[in-house]
Each structure stands twice: as structure tokens, then as C-alpha cells.
Amino acid sequence: MTAPAPLWLACLGQQSFSVRCGADHVLIDPMLARSFGTAPALQFEIYPPRDIRVDRMPPVRAVILTNEHLDHFHLPTLTRLPSRPDIYCGSMMPRCVLEVLHGIGYRVRLLHDNEEARLGSLRLRLFRGGAESALCEQRVYNVWISRADHRDAVVFQSDALVASELQALVSSGALPRPRCVVVTDNSQRSLPGARSPWANLEVPDPAGLVAVRSAISAAEPLGATDIVLHASGYTHPHSQHGPYLWADHRWVAEQLAELCPGARVHGLDPWEAISIGPVPPVREPLSWVVPDRDRHRQLWRQHEQAWRRGSVKPPASRPLLGCFVGDDQEARARTDVATELERMSRILRVAPLLTTLSSFGGLESQREGVSIVVRLVGTNGRVTRWVYERPRRCFVERSDDRPRAAERAPFGLEAHLIDFHALTTGDLQIWEFVTCGLRDHWSPGDRTDGLLAFLFAYFGEQMRPELAAKTFAQLMQPSTEHNTGGSP
Amino acid sequence: VQLTYGGHPTWFVSEDRFRIAISPLLRRSVGPWTVYPPRRPRARRVRADAIVLPEGTLPHFDLASIRRFAPSTPVYVGPLVDADVIAAMEASGFTVHRVGWAEPIRAGTLELELLAAIGPFDSLGHHALIRSRRRAGGSALIAWDAYAAPPYEQRLADASDLRLVALCDYATLTPPRILGSLLDVAELAAAAHAASRWHESLRTLTRLLGQVRKLRPALLVSGGSLMRRYEGLARIPGCREWLLADSLQALAPDVRCHLIDVGMSATADHPTRLARGTRPAILGSASAIATYRKRQDRFLQAPRPVKLHPGRLARGTPATRERVRAALDELIGPLTMSSVGQAAVSSMKTGLDGRRIAFSLLDPPSPSPMSWVLDLNAMRFVPLEGRRHAAEVCPYGVEIFLGDFLSLLDGDLTIESLVGAGLRAWYPDHPSNSLVQFLLHHHRCRPVGTLWS
Numbered sequence: 056m057t058a059p060a061p062l063w064l065a066c067l068g069q070q071s072f073s074v075r076c077g078a079d080h081v082l083i084d085p086m087l088a089r090s091f092g093t094a095p096a097l098q099f100e101i102y103p104p105r106d107i108r109v110d111r112m113p114p115v116r117a118v119i120l121t122n123e124h125l126d127h128f129h130l131p132t133l134t135r136l137p138s139r140p141d142i143y144c145g146s147m148m149p150r151c152v153l154e155v156l157h158g159i160g161y162r163v164r165l166l167h168d169n170e171e172a173r174l175g176s177l178r179l180r181l182f183r184g185g186a187e188s189a190l191c192e193q194r195v196y197n198v199w200i201s202r203a204d205h206r207d208a209v210v211f212q213s214d215a216l217v218a219s220e221l222q223a224l225v226s227s228g229a230l231p232r233p234r235c236v237v238v239t240d241n242s243q244r245s246l247p248g249a250r251s252p253w254a255n256l257e258v259p260d261p262a263g264l265v266a267v268r269s270a271i272s273a274a275e276p277l278g279a280t281d282i283v284l285h286a287s288g289y290t291h292p293h294s295q296h297g298p299y300l301w302a303d304h305r306w307v308a309e310q311l312a313e314l315c316p317g318a319r320v321h322g323l324d325p326w327e328a329i330s331i332g333p334v335p336p337v338r339e340p341l342s343w344v345v346p347d348r349d350r351h352r353q354l355w356r357q358h359e360q361a362w363r364r365g366s367v368k369p370p371a372s373r374p375l376l377g378c379f380v381g382d383d384q385e386a387r388a389r390t391d392v393a394t395e396l397e398r399m400s401r402i403l404r405v406a407p408l409l410t411t412l413s414s415f416g417g418l419e420s421q422r423e424g425v426s427i428v429v430r431l432v433g434t435n436g437r438v439t440r441w442v443y444e445r446p447r448r449c450f451v452e453r454s455d456d457r458p459r460a461a462e463r464a465p466f467g468l469e470a471h472l473i474d475f476h477a478l479t480t481g482d483l484q485i486w487e488f489v490t491c492g493l494r495d496h497w498s499p500g501d502r503t504d505g506l507l508a509f510l511f512a513y514f515g516e517q518m519r520p521e522l523a524a525k526t527f528a529q530l531m532q533p534s535t536e537h538n539t540g541g542s543p
Numbered sequence: 544v545q546l547t548y549g550g551h552p553t554w555f556v557s558e559d560r561f562r563i564a565i566s567p568l569l570r571r572s573v574g575p576w577t578v579y580p581p582r583r584p585r586a587r588r589v590r591a592d593a594i595v596l597p598e599g600t601l602p603h604f605d606l607a608s609i610r611r612f613a614p615s616t617p618v619y620v621g622p623l624v625d626a627d628v629i630a631a632m633e634a635s636g637f638t639v640h641r642v643g644w645a646e647p648i649r650a651g652t653l654e655l656e657l658l659a660a661i662g663p664f665d666s667l668g669h670h671a672l673i674r675s676r677r678r679a680g681g682s683a684l685i686a687w688d689a690y691a692a693p694p695y696e697q698r699l700a701d702a703s704d705l706r707l708v709a710l711c712d713y714a715t716l717t718p719p720r721i722l723g724s725l726l727d728v729a730e731l732a733a734a735a736h737a738a739s740r741w742h743e744s745l746r747t748l749t750r751l752l753g754q755v756r757k758l759r760p761a762l763l764v765s766g767g768s769l770m771r772r773y774e775g776l777a778r779i780p781g782c783r784e785w786l787l788a789d790s791l792q793a794l795a796p797d798v799r800c801h802l803i804d805v806g807m808s809a810t811a812d813h814p815t816r817l818a819r820g821t822r823p824a825i826l827g828s829a830s831a832i833a834t835y836r837k838r839q840d841r842f843l844q845a846p847r848p849v850k851l852h853p854g855r856l857a858r859g860t861p862a863t864r865e866r867v868r869a870a871l872d873e874l875i876g877p878l879t880m881s882s883v884g885q886a887a888v889s890s891m892k893t894g895l896d897g898r899r900i901a902f903s904l905l906d907p908p909s910p911s912p913m914s915w916v917l918d919l920n921a922m923r924f925v926p927l928e929g930r931r932h933a934a935e936v937c938p939y940g941v942e943i944f945l946g947d948f949l950s951l952l953d954g955d956l957t958i959e960s961l962v963g964a965g966l967r968a969w970y971p972d973h974p975s976n977s978l979v980q981f982l983l984h985h986h987r988c989r990p991v992g993t994l995w996s
Binding site for chain 2: 146147148150153186190194404406444448509512513517
């Protein structure tokens with residue numbers, strides 16, 4: 056009796072994967088370009104840098120999308136795939152995403168939670184991520200891929216927690232334990248001085264790898280023998296230290312070996328695949344993924360030098376998208392922002408952000424019940440403050456020039472007016488705004504239910520399909536062709 | 544310091560000739576509700592040196608009750624009370640002061656602080672900490688179904704002279720069988736949720752007990768609820784305060800637990816000696832309370848199905864439909880971003896589309912309701928076709944008479960007047976995450992013109 060063909064897993068960069076079994080090849084959240092981002096001037100370079108030779112890539116039987124966020128749903132890649140394989144996604148995918156996929160010739164198959172799809176010799180199931188996932192990740196799906204007999208399964212956590220239904224199926228024996236779990240490391244740890252969107256996630260002991268270890272803990276209930284780390288796999292466009300602290304997953308995996316005695320931890324480069332099966336995994340190079348070693352060396356040198364210094368010089372605060380042309384344009388932007396904040400205030404009245412315990416923070420001294428401050432910096436550094444007054448349930452523009460340090464509201468953000476305005480018009484995507492456009496923000500409690508999570512959901516594709524449509528159109532314009540990278 | 548119970552959320556705090564009225568709800572009925580326990584003010588005009596409103600919604604805020612006080616009485620409101628509520632009182636001639644958490648309110652020799660607290664299902668709540676400025680010792684706490692929020696836990700622990708803790712406003716401690724009989728769509732689940740609501744309140748009170756137990760105060764347990772006007776349920780209170788008192792006593796045998804009736808008083812000096820206050824502002828009737836309790840017992844022995852009636856009839860004309868549709872469209876954003884919208888995404892009861900939340904509008908004599916369903920993927924309400932009930936399609940929903948819904952839009956009815964009296968809801972999880980809770984939150988943001996006056 057011949058052994059079945061091995062199952063091969065590859066991490067192609069950031070949150071993009073390939074799974075192959077014989078002739079059956081599927082891509083998960085494919086991002087085959089050198090970088091991603093809506094604006095040419097604001098590109099997030101994939102780390103480690105590589106070129107993906109789409110022409111040499113094995114034919115793709117299916118594409119699986121776990122969610123529609125910017126770092127998972129890469130339209131330029133999908134536009135340029137040589138064929139139009141079926142796309143599989145969970146039933147909660149926003150309509151605007153389905154429409155754009157239909158528009159470029161894809162057939163989309165929606166799956167119920169735990170519904171099985173046959174992809175040749177592979178079986179696919181999707182599970183909406185754990186209910187305790189961050190507010191903005193509530194629509195993200197875990198992926199289960201296995202052989203036809205459900206053996207040698209690989210589970211992709213994506214950005215959500217592992218679904219309780221999946222855990223229940225595994226612990227009850229209805230599904231065998233997966234062989235491998237691919238866990239998301241969203242630690243994205245920067246050096247002091249660098250701008251970080253996740254200020255609340257500062258890990259006290261940078262050597263402790265606490266965040267990565269906790270990511271692995273989330274996958275432990277599934278009892279897999281192999282764990283593959285991924286994510287933190289891009290370089291911030293304004294980075295002064297190259298890749299993030301733990302972006303070298305090979306090294307991280309070695310450090311974690313002692314902390315995870317029950318499982319083997321792997322970190323893969325994009326140009327290699329790992330076998331998943333009953334025998335210990337082996338690695339094999341991928342002929343269609345070419346490392347850019349020069350760029351890799353350059354980035355790593357920058358990384359090591361910065362880390363040796365221990366900090367970076369805070370970058371100059373410049374708007375992401377240029378400057379206003381004339382006072383009229385700035386005045387119009389202010390009016391637009393006021394309209395947007397009025398719209399937002401209707402949501403804030405009932406949003407958990409202000410109806411949960413976190414709103415106790417800072418209220419002790421708030422006679423006026425100011426809950427949120429939006430500080431927007433205009434031309435010549437003039438700051439306009441909009442405050443959300445909870446008793447009036449609306450944003451009010453304040454003319455006083457209170458400095459940031461004197462703000463007492465529990466939630467707040469500071470950004471350039473032009474960037475915030477671009478966010479409200481769809482010229483800047485929320486992921487880009489949070490990652491690069493925030494000058495400052497503060498929020499009590501956990502990042503999963505704080506101000507940024509609220510903004511991700513509020514400006515996200517589900518809530519604002521009109522903004523998403525504009526972003527999608529921008530991504531498909533020929534001017535962003537560099538975005539697709541790779542070789543034809 | 545003397546505490547006198549005024550029924551449901553209402554307390555009078557007095558020392559010598561000074562008196563503070565807290566959350567005064569003095570009417571026998573409010574909109575479609577009857578207030579339990581039954582009581583009446585001694586006189587048409589009520590005197591106080593200050594009025595304190597921790598919250599700006601029913602049962603804490605009732606404009607008609609406020610108007611029974613002289614307009615010269617200063618009103619102090621908590622930090623989260625709506626600006627519209629303040630404006631309504633000012634229009635009636637009152638001077639209103641907003642106070643922050645823990646900011647002292649002084650009236651004669653009395654001093655009171657409002658503290659943020661946490662109620663069942665982690666909802667926002669509040670406490671009032673009261674002390675005498677004239678002499679040291681003998682402070683009292685009023686807790687509206689909530690335990691101290693983290694910033695104020697220590698403050699409570701430091702109140703070494705705390706002698707009295709008054710518990711009230713757990714009106715939703717509804718016996719499971721009553722609630723279960725209301726929600727015929729998911730009766731069993733609803734009964735379980737009612738039980739979990741009881742459990743949540745007990746949990747809340749147990750935590751509060753843990754926070755104050757070392758100080759050995761006396762507990763005053765009051766019973767208060769708004770009685771619903773269902774056919775078959777009218778004038779049956781939704782709380783069983785004597786059961787709560789027994790439960791708490793069993794949980795903390797070292798703390799003295801007392802039931803307190805309307806018009807009865809306790810003092811910090813003699814916390815265990817309940818007495819009818821001298822010239823209390825409000826009078827209760829022990830015999831009337833006994834009658835209500837008997838009525839509740841009888842109902843619980845043989846619960847009957849209840850029937851809802853619309854406040855007014857409306858015809859489902861195309862124009863009406865359009866109006867309803869426009870009103871629902873305004874809800875899409877808030878609903879999607881609310882905790883219900885987030886939970887609806889997680890719900891497993893799902894089709895291959897995003898239809899998760901339903902509004903069913905009954906239009907008698909038509910047997911089938913008009914139903915609109917929010918598709919969370921497409922972000923729009925779509926009509927529900929076919930003969931299936933919306934509850935078979937969506938995990939979250941509400942059923943309401945079309946006429947009542949239009950009255951809501953016109954401002955003739957408030958959502959409080961319908962919740963528990965004129966609508967049904969279904970939800971897969973606990974009631975704090977239901978469309979009822981969403982509608983309460985959302986419609987409380989409407990202008991004060993829709994409040995009863």
C-alpha cells in the first residue's frame with residue numbers, strides 16, 4: 056500500500072498561506088505582492104522580502120478568505136491570478152466584498168460554520184473565531200484543512216481566537232486533533248520612540264516573548280503536535296528599525312522550544328514549505344518563491360543597529376497624505392469631519408465602548424461627562440478639539456487649546472486633520488490610519504474593546520461599504536501596479 | 544442620619560429638620576405601569592432641602608414627581624444624566640447642578656456622594672454614600688442593585704462608620720415562571736434567562752455584601768417594581784423581596800437583614816430598630832402590600848398565558864410601511880455596532896446570509912406580522928417573505944404592534960412603556976444582550992419631550 060502524498064504548508068508572507076496535497080493546491084488570504092497598502096506612498100513591505108513567481112506557482116484549486124481586512128484581502132493579487140479558482144469564505148463576509156469579487160470574475164462559495172467543502176483530496180471547514188476575539192475581529196474565520204479522512208489537519212487561527220465549536224468538536228472526538236496549528240503572532244513590537252498603534256500592549260519584558268507565548272496558548276486546547284508562527288510579517292512604512300522585534304519567526308521558534316514542551320514550534324521563511332503528516336516534519340524549498348537576500352540583509356542590518364541602540368528617534372510628525380491646498384479646503388475638511396463625528400455620535404450612544412465598565416476610567420473628575428477627545432492638527436499645528444459629551448450624547452467642538460497632557464477623558468486620539476478627513480472619505484483605510492496616521496491615542500482597559508477596536512469596526516468594510524468600495528477601486532487602478540509585485 | 548423608604552427607588556434622608564429626596568417617584572402609576580409597593584404622598588406638595596437624581600431615566604427621573612417639590616429646591620444630578628433631562632427640569636423652574644462621582648452634595652447638616660457602581664450583567668449603576676456633617680460616625684449607603692466599581696471599592700472599605708446599607712431597585716427579579724409565560728417564542732430559554740437574571744442580582748448583591756461585610760452594617764431590603772399591564776398579569780409585582788431578604792440572610796448570617804416597607808425608617812444610631820417615621824413624606828399600606836403578595840402567590844401557583852394589546856391600532860398602508868422602513872434604516876448603524884449587533888454576528892443560528900435581527904410588526908386583524916430583517920452583510924433591512932415567523936430565521940428579534948411602534952416614532956409612547964408591557968423579544972443569550980436592552984439604550988437618547996409629564 057502506498058503512503059498518501061504528503062501535505063505541504065507554506066507561509067508566503069504576513070497572513071498568506073499555501074497548502075498543497077498532490078495536485079490540489081489552495082491559497083489562504085493570498086498576498087503575493089512585495090507589499091500591500093492602498094496608497095503608493097504608504098506601502099507595507101512584506102518581511103522577509105521575497106518575489107513570488109506566480110507563473111511557476113502550482114495551479115490553484117481554491118482560494119480561502121478568512122476576512123476582509125487590508126492585510127488579508129489583497130485585491131491586486133486576486134486580480135492578477137492567472138485563473139479564477141472558486142473563492143471560499145464564511146457566511147458573514149460583507150456584501151461589498153462579494154460584489155467586488157463577482158465583478159472581477161470569481162465565483163464565491165459561502166460556507167456555514169463547520170460545513171465541509173471538498174477541494175479534490177482536501178477537505179475544508181470554516182469556523183467563526185472565538186467570541187472573545189477583538190471587536191474588530193468578530194467576523195474572522197478559523198480555517199480547518201485536512202485530507203479526505205480528516206487526518207493531518209492544519210488549523211489556521213487567522214486573527215481570531217480559536218472557535219469554541221472547533222474546540223468542542225476536537226475534544227469530543229468528532230474531529231481528530233489537528234496535526235498542526237498556525238498561530239497568529241500580532242505582537243508587532245517596536246522600539247521605544249517608534250510609533251506603535253498598540254500602546255496598550257507594551258510588554259514589560261521584551262526578552263520574555265510573553266505575547267508570542269500567549270498566542271500559542273490560545274491554540275493549546277486543540278492539542279496539535281506542531282505549531283507554526285506567523286504574522287508581524289511586514290515592515291512599517293516609517294520604520295526606523297526595519298522589521299518588528301519578533302519578525303524572525305525561525306529564531307522565535309527556537310527560543311520557544313523550551314516553553315512549549317508538548318509541541319514542536321516552527322518558524323518558516325516564505326521560500327520553504329513544511330510537511331504535515333505522521334512523521335516529523337521536513338522542510339523543502341519552494342521553487343516559485345525567490346528570496347530577496349540583498350534587501351533582507353539591508354533590513355536586518357537596520358534592525359540590529361537600532362536594537363543595539365535600544366531606541367529610535369521619534370519620527371517627525373507629518374501628514375500621510377500631503378497638505379491642504381488653501382484655507383477653503385481645510386475649512387471644508389473641518390465641516391466634513393464635524394458631519395462624520397455627528398454620525399459617529401449616533402453609534403456611540405449604544406456602542407459597548409461607552410456602555411461597559413471601561414467608561415468608568417477617567418470619569419471620577421469629569422463633571423461634564425466628557426468621554427472621548429478627538430484632537431486634530433491642522434495647518435500650522437493648530438489643534439482643533441472635538442469632545443464627546445456623554446450627557447449631550449454628541450461631539451462638541453471646543454475652541455480652547457488644552458494641551459494633550461491636560462486631557463482627562465478616558466478615550467482619545469490625536470491625528471492630522473488631513474489624515475482623519477481622508478479616513479472619512481475613503482482615501483485612507485482604517486488599518487493604515489491606525490498603523491501610520493495616529494499621533495497619539497489612549498484608551499483604558501484591553502485593546503480588544505478600546506477606542507481603536509471601535510474605530511476599526513466603525514470604519515470597517517461591514518459598517519462603511521461605501522468607503523470600502525472606494526478603497527477597492529483604488530486598489531484595482533493601474534497606478535498601484537507596483538503593489539502587485541512579483542513576476543508575471 | 545435617618546433613612547426612610549419611599550417605594551421602588553425612592554429614599555428620603557433626613558437629619559433634624561434637613562431632608563434630601565433621592566430618586567423621587569411619587570405617583571401611583573407611570574404611563575402604563577403601576578408602581579409597587581403601593582404608596583401615596585402625605586400631601587400634594589413635598590418638602591425637601593435637595594433632590595438627588597443619580598440617573599436620568601425611569602424609575603429615578605419622573606418629571607411629574609419632581610414638580611411636587613417647590614421649584615426653589617435645588618436638584619443635583621449624576622455625571623451621566625442627559626442634558627435634555629436637565630433642560631426639562633430647568634424649564635419647570637428648578638435649578639439643576641451636575642455633580643461628578645464622589646463630589647460632595649451638601650444640604651444643611653447632610654452630605655451625600657454619588658459613586659459609580661456595577662449592576663447585573665456589568666451594567667453601569669450607582670451608590671449614594673450619606674453622612675452627617677454635624678457629628679462623626681453613622682454613615683449610610685443606598686445601593687440600587689449594584690456593587691462598588693473598582694475606583695470606589697476602597698472608599699467603601701474605608702467607610703468604617705458605615706451602619707446602614709439600603710438595597711433597592713432590583714425590580715427585574717422576576718420569578719422565572721412569569722417571564723417564561725411572556726415569551727412564548729422561546730419559553731424555556733426565557734425561563735432560564737429569568738433565572739439567570741435572579742442569579743445575576745444575587746451575585747451583584749453578594750459582591751456588595753463582600754465589600755461591606757467587614758463593617759457589619761445592617762441591611763435594609765426593600766421591594767420595588769413597576770407592575771405591568773398584561774392581561775392576566777396586571778397588578779402583580781415582579782419582585783419577591785422577602786425571598787431576597789431570606790437569601791441574603793442565609794449568605795451572611797453575621798449581618799442583620801431587615802425588610803423595610805414604605806414609610807418605615809431606620810437610623811444610623813439604631814440601624815436595627817425600624818420605626819414609622821414622624822410625619823414621613825410618603826405613606827404605605829401594609830394591608831395593600833399583603834394583598835399584592837397574595838395575588839402574586841396565587842398567580843405563581845397557576846400561571847396563565849398572558850395576552851398583549853396594542854395601545855392604538857394602525858393600518859399597514861404603503862405610507863406606513865415606508866415610515867417604518869425609514870425608521871428602521873436609521874437603526875442600522877447603531878444596531879450593528881451595539882452589543883446585540885456584535886453578538887448577532889457570533890450567533891450560530893444562521894443562514895448563508897447575514898440576516899440576524901428581526902422587527903416583527905403586528906397589524907391586527909391581519910394574522911401575519913410585517914417583518915423586516917437586518918442583513919448584517921448587506922447592511923440593510925429586507926422584508927421577510929413567506930410564512931415563517933421571524934424567530935425561525937433570526938436569533939434576535941422583537942415583536943411589537945405596528946400602532947405602538949408608530950406611537951414610539953410620534954413620541955406618544957416611550958420605549959419604557961412598551962418593554963415588558965407591549966412587546967415580546969427573543970434572544971439566544973442573556974437579556975442584557977437583547978433587542979429590548981438595545982431599544983432602551985437607543986430610545987433613551989431621544990428628546991425629553993417623549994418622557995411622561
